[in-house]
Amino acid sequence: MPESDLLDSKSLPVEELRNRVDLTSLDFETTADLEPLRGTIGQERALEALELGLDMKASGFNIYAAGPVGTGRNTTVLTLARRAAGEEPVPGDWCYVHNFENSDEPTAIELPPGKARELQDDMDAFARDCQSAIQEAFEGEKFEQQRNDIRQQLQQQRNERLNELREEARELDHAVEITPAGIAAVPLVDGEPVSQEEFGRLDEEKQDELRRKGQKVQQMASETISEIRQLEQEAKERVQELDQEVGLFAVGHIIQRLAEKYSDLPEVVEHLKAVKDDIIENIEVFKQAGQQTEGPLAGLRAQMQQHVFNRYRVNVIVDNSALDGAPVVDERNPTYYNLFGQVEFRAQMGGMVTDFTLLRSGAVHRANGGYLVLQVLDVLRNPFSWDGLKRVIRTGEVKIENAWERYHPTPAATLEPGPIPVGLTVVLVGSPLLYSLLYMLDEDFRRLFKIKADFDVDMELTNQHLEQYAAFVTARCEEGDLPPFTREAAARLIEHGARLAEHQGRLSTQFLYVADVIAEAGHKARAVDAEQVSVEHVTAAINGRRYRSRMLQDRVQRLIHEGQLIIDTEGAEPGQVNGLAIADLGDYRFGRPTRITSVTSVGRAGVVNIERESKLSGNIHDKGVLILTGYLARLFGQDKPLSLTARLCFEQSYAGVEGDSASCAELCALISTLADVPLRQDIAVTGSVNQRGQVQPIGGVNEKIEGFFEVCREAGLTGLQGVLIPARNVQNLMLNEEVLRAAEKGDFHVWAVDTVEEAIEILTGTPAGQRQQDGSFPEDTVYGRADRRLSEMVDVLREYGPAVGGGEREGDPEEK
Numbered sequence: 001m002p003e004s005d006l007l008d009s010k011s012l013p014v015e016e017l018r019n020r021v022d023l024t025s026l027d028f029e030t031t032a033d034l035e036p037l038r039g040t041i042g043q044e045r046a047l048e049a050l051e052l053g054l055d056m057k058a059s060g061f062n063i064y065a066a067g068p069v070g071t072g073r074n075t076t077v078l079t080l081a082r083r084a085a086g087e088e089p090v091p092g093d094w095c096y097v098h099n100f101e102n103s104d105e106p107t108a109i110e111l112p113p114g115k116a117r118e119l120q121d122d123m124d125a126f127a128r129d130c131q132s133a134i135q136e137a138f139e140g141e142k143f144e145q146q147r148n149d150i151r152q153q154l155q156q157q158r159n160e161r162l163n164e165l166r167e168e169a170r171e172l173d174h175a176v177e178i179t180p181a182g183i184a185a186v187p188l189v190d191g192e193p194v195s196q197e198e199f200g201r202l203d204e205e206k207q208d209e210l211r212r213k214g215q216k217v218q219q220m221a222s223e224t225i226s227e228i229r230q231l232e233q234e235a236k237e238r239v240q241e242l243d244q245e246v247g248l249f250a251v252g253h254i255i256q257r258l259a260e261k262y263s264d265l266p267e268v269v270e271h272l273k274a275v276k277d278d279i280i281e282n283i284e285v286f287k288q289a290g291q292q293t294e295g296p297l298a299g300l301r302a303q304m305q306q307h308v309f310n311r312y313r314v315n316v317i318v319d320n321s322a323l324d325g326a327p328v329v330d331e332r333n334p335t336y337y338n339l340f341g342q343v344e345f346r347a348q349m350g351g352m353v354t355d356f357t358l359l360r361s362g363a364v365h366r367a368n369g370g371y372l373v374l375q376v377l378d379v380l381r382n383p384f385s386w387d388g389l390k391r392v393i394r395t396g397e398v399k400i401e402n403a404w405e406r407y408h409p410t411p412a413a414t415l416e417p418g419p420i421p422v423g424l425t426v427v428l429v430g431s432p433l434l435y436s437l438l439y440m441l442d443e444d445f446r447r448l449f450k451i452k453a454d455f456d457v458d459m460e461l462t463n464q465h466l467e468q469y470a471a472f473v474t475a476r477c478e479e480g481d482l483p484p485f486t487r488e489a490a491a492r493l494i495e496h497g498a499r500l501a502e503h504q505g506r507l508s509t510q511f512l513y514v515a516d517v518i519a520e521a522g523h524k525a526r527a528v529d530a531e532q533v534s535v536e537h538v539t540a541a542i543n544g545r546r547y548r549s550r551m552l553q554d555r556v557q558r559l560i561h562e563g564q565l566i567i568d569t570e571g572a573e574p575g576q577v578n579g580l581a582i583a584d585l586g587d588y589r590f591g592r593p594t595r596i597t598s599v600t601s602v603g604r605a606g607v608v609n610i611e612r613e614s615k616l617s618g619n620i621h622d623k624g625v626l627i628l629t630g631y632l633a634r635l636f637g638q639d640k641p642l643s644l645t646a647r648l649c650f651e652q653s654y655a656g657v658e659g660d661s662a663s664c665a666e667l668c669a670l671i672s673t674l675a676d677v678p679l680r681q682d683i684a685v686t687g688s689v690n691q692r693g694q695v696q697p698i699g700g701v702n703e704k705i706e707g708f709f710e711v712c713r714e715a716g717l718t719g720l721q722g723v724l725i726p727a728r729n730v731q732n733l734m735l736n737e738e739v740l741r742a743a744e745k746g747d748f749h750v751w752a753v754d755t756v757e758e759a760i761e762i763l764t765g766t767p768a769g770q771r772q773q774d775g776s777f778p779e780d781t782v783y784g785r786a787d788r789r790l791s792e793m794v795d796v797l798r799e800y801g802p803a804v805g806g807g808e809r810e811g812d813p814e815e816k
Contacts, residue, residue, distance in 0.1 A: 007776065010762065011722060011749035014763075017735045019504035021491040025463055026470060030532055031482035034467075036475035040076045041468040042509040050077065053451035054084040054371070054425060060450050062393065062426040064376070066435045067455025070512030074373070075201035075427050076455075078330060079140035080258030081371040081427065082577055085326035091369025094318040094420055096605055098311040100274040106315075106356035108418045109267045113319035119268065120314040122258060127312045130251045130279060154235040158228050165224045172213040176221065181270045185214045219435035253506040275312055282308050310357055317341070317361035318368065326370030331363040334374050336384040339363050340392070341400040343415050359417055364389075364398045367424050376438075389426065393448045398422050399555030438647040458501035459509050469494050469507060476515050477533075482522030488535040493517060496542055502702065517541050539737075549588035556583075556592055561714045565652055567593045569715040573680070575599060578706035579650070579665040580686040580723070581657075589700065591707025593684055595651040596662060598669035602793045602800075603645030607632070607670070611657045624660030628667050629754070630691035635783070636790050643797040644790065646670055660700035664689045666724075667756055668763055675785035679763045682718065683751075684708040687726040693756040697728040702735055709739050709748055717742060724759055 028034055040047060046065070053063035065073045093116030096106040111119060161177070169176045175193055177187040186193045187210045189202070199207065204679040251503055255276045256428035262268040320327065331338060341362035343350040379385045384403045392398050397419040405414060428449065435452065459465055470490045485493065496517060500508035508514065525533040561566040567578060579596040582589055609625040611617035617625075625648060627796055628676035633641060643689060648666050664687035672679045686704050688696040705723045712721040730752050735743075742748035753759045757768035760782050769781025 011743075011751050012730065012733075015742045016730055017733050017743055017750060019461075019498055021494050023467070023487055023491055025466055026487045026490060027467075028487060028490075029471055030484040030486055031474040031477060031490055034471050034474045035473035036207055036478050037468055038475075039079070040072050041472070042465060042507070043072065043076065043136055043455055046076065046453040047080070047454045049451055049453035050080050051084075053427070053453065054080060056451075057423075057425075060447050062449045063428070063451045063453055064435050064449045065427060065453045065455065067143050068431065068457055068510060070336075070510035071455040071457060072511055073455050074330075077373055077427050077429060077453075080326065080327045081373065085328050085370050086324065088326040088370070090320050090323045090325060091327070093117070094315065094322055094361075094368070096315040096317060096359050096417060097271050098313075098356055099418075100278050100311070103311075104353075104415055106359065106415060106417045107267075107271070108420050109265075109271070110420075111265065111268070113323065114127045114319075115265075116314070116316040116317050117321060119262070120316050121393060122261070123312055124732075126254055126258060126275075127309050129254050130312075131309070133251055133254065133302045135284065150235050150238050154231055157231050161224050161231075165220055168220055169217045172217055173210060173213055174217040177215070183225060185217040185221065199447045213635050243811050251276070268425075273539075273565050278311060309356060313357055315357045315359055317359060318365050320331070320369075327361045327367050328371045328373070329367035330373045332375065332378070334363070334379045334385050335382045336388055337362065339366060340388050340398055343400060343402050343441060354415060356415065356417070359415070360784050361398055361400075362398070364392055364422060364424070365420065368398075368420070368422050369424060371425050371427060373429065376428040376434055378635060379406055379428070380434075389440055390444050390448060392422055393426060394444070396422055398496065403406050403527050432471050444535050448738070455509070457508065457510055458503065458506040461505050461507050462497060465507055466632060469497060472511065472514070473518055474520045479523060480519055481494075481523060482518070483525045483536075484529055485533045486535070487516075487782045489521070489533045489538045492535045492538040493521075494583065495734065496538070499702065502732050502734070504734060517545070519786065520544065531789050546588070549585065550590060552583065552585065553588075553590040556590075557710055557714065560593070560711050566595060567711055568595075568681035569712050569721060570718065571681050573681060574678045575669050575673035576681070577665045577669045577672070578681060578684040578708065579662040580684050580708060581659075581662070582700040582703060589706035591700065593708050593711055594653060594662075596665050597649050597651055598643055598646060598666070598673045600646040600670070601674045602643060602796045604643065604797075605645035606642070608645060608647045610647055610712070611653070618656060618658030620660050621662075624663035624688065625666065627660070627663060627689065627691055631667060631689065631693055632670075633692070634691060636787050641792050642790065642793060642795045644674075646673070659698075660688045661686050661700075663687075664695050664756060664759060670760055671756075671782060672764070675782045675790050676789070677764045677766060677782050677785060680720075680765075682712070682721040683724055683763060684722075685724045685759060685763070687724070687753070687759070689756055695726040695728075695753050695755060695759065697726045697732070701725055701729045705733075705750060706736060707741055709742065712748065713738075713742075717747040717749050719739070720749075721747075722751060723760055724751045724753060727752040727754045742752045 050063065050065070053061055063077075065077050067073050090113040092110045093113055095109055095111065095116045097109060099105050099107045132295070162176070165183070166176045169185060170188070173188045175188055177184045177186055178687075187199060188194070189198070189206075194202075199210070202210075205213050257267050259272050260264075262272070335403070337360075339362045341360050343354055344358040344360055345354045346358065374389075379389060388403070399419040400417045402414060426449075432454070438449075458531055470485075473485050473490055473493060476482070493514065494507065497507040497514055498504060500510060500513060517538065519534050521537040524537045524540055530537070537549050556565065568576075575598040577596050581592050581594050582591050601771055607629045609617055609622060612622050612625070628648075636642065648670065662685075665685035667689055668679060668685060671677075684704070686698055686701065688698055690696060708721075709725050712718075733750070735750075739748060743750065751762055753762065757770075760766075760768040764782055767778075767781045768775040769783035771777060771783075777787050779785070779788070
């Protein structure tokens, strides 16, 4: 049988290169015949965890929804949270009011849903009503008459005391004069006041007598002044009592009405009592509120009045009046202040001031009694947010405070609002990597987030999931107002889902990328006024996405075609093989052929990885090369020492090399060098290998095959070219239509192997060889030639000594 026929008989049939969706399994003509998908598919494990976490209210049973982007984490979390919230009662409102005992510590009050805003409106109206009622009461004639009576009574009492003083002074030969400095006693002689000069001409005895009487008069004057001051104080207190009585009469019925309305809320009733007492104490402010003031202090007086009026207001920070169940808050900008609220300030008289009306709530306040959904990466990026969130969950309360104040070089006095009890379920959405890091590095995390909802990237391909996939297409078409998909177009999209999953028996659950294709295919259909989305539109959308992202791949292909990157697709060479690598650009990845070469010589260095020596090799690639040494030792080192130096190199590779998917190709190149048997250059090789020679599966098999196919297509398909892959990767094949057509024509092949021996036989056309009973290999096999060459190397080394091969490789524990 010719070599081409032999190889063709071993290559995979076209049916195994891609899983075609059976159209008979799709029971519809277009997706318009189906009900749109409601809910999440393929995430049973995550759904069970979410339902448990949303239902449990025990301490620490918060949720971490882990999964890659596009798996529907956020949509699923919000949908289930809103469903659970709809079955729960609406939590109460929260507001802050002035603390009349300590104005720096506003008081938090919980109210039934909708009552906070009602109380706020009532208190605003109350302040206005009180102001007008008090002004009206104090402008009445009765009040003025009562004040005048007090003043007149005071004046009468003052006059009586002064008249009594005058009479008593006259009996002591003195008169009393009222001066700005007080009461002065003037001596009298024969009933007439005497001057200082006249007083000096009196005899000594008369002077002494008048002086004694003057001292008594002065003492009586002091007592009279004290009595008058006492009368004035009593009158002032009577005026104040009158003001308070009038004020209480004016506002008492208003407060009583509010107290009766909120009688079932003890905290509100207690607050109203404090308001009443404060109004009575500040009655003068209400009296002056309606007066027109002018001058430089008018603005300051107005601000002081407004400050007093603000004390009776209500600051609503949580209003749940519009809810039908528990709140669900999805906070996408979780700064510290957005989560926990803040104390704001306003400018006043060249400075910054604040009061309880400037307290602002955060997402935690709004989500209290319900569910708070956060993106964990955003929380970790914002200073203080993560620590603040853990503190809220641990303590069960939230306190509004400005986090940055503690780091301010000149701390300013601010408010310390009373804490609010918190009962909510926190759902963090993030990647599995962040979950692992937090679990290992943050001891609080494992105590506070005990529910992990793991979102998978794929699901089993079943008839039920096929129907749900098609129903998902229906939902997206309705949401985007797109034409319906035909059955063939839906099948093509489902096959694209299997390609994304890299498995013939599974479908991708990263619906973000599937939805993007749906949107583009619908756009292309609508652009040509098509009533339905056809398979051509879906294919064009998929190819269009690839084309927009494959600029680097096209550049690599051009360099290969121009001979700048040397890749042979014909002929055979010993110690040289085409390996396949993956270039991952994030949104797009492609397979890139690369030449791997091997050179062997007599020596003690063993297998030398040139990439490692040049510090271009990753740890996994280093491990793969070391495995080759183990395989050679098991195969050829049982009856003799391996005395060789073998150098492996990725030619024209100037960046790092990582992974072990090239270890099968490297081993084939190495054995080819030892056996001096050429390897076919029209075949590329990918696959990992273990020390027993088994070829292990690798990732990116479709991209690798398609990458080498494009190189062969540009060079010219000969009918002999193809790719050699691990047999365990056959289930991952979902190749594109161009490769399938070439394979169907026999222009391109895919071979699947389980062992290195099978790979060597395909690459060389020569049996690999099996160890015979005497421990040797047949001479006409690849292993027989390699074993013979290794034996010759041992003889050379014994004859010429350690100098052969250039000595040891640094770091190898070889004996000297």
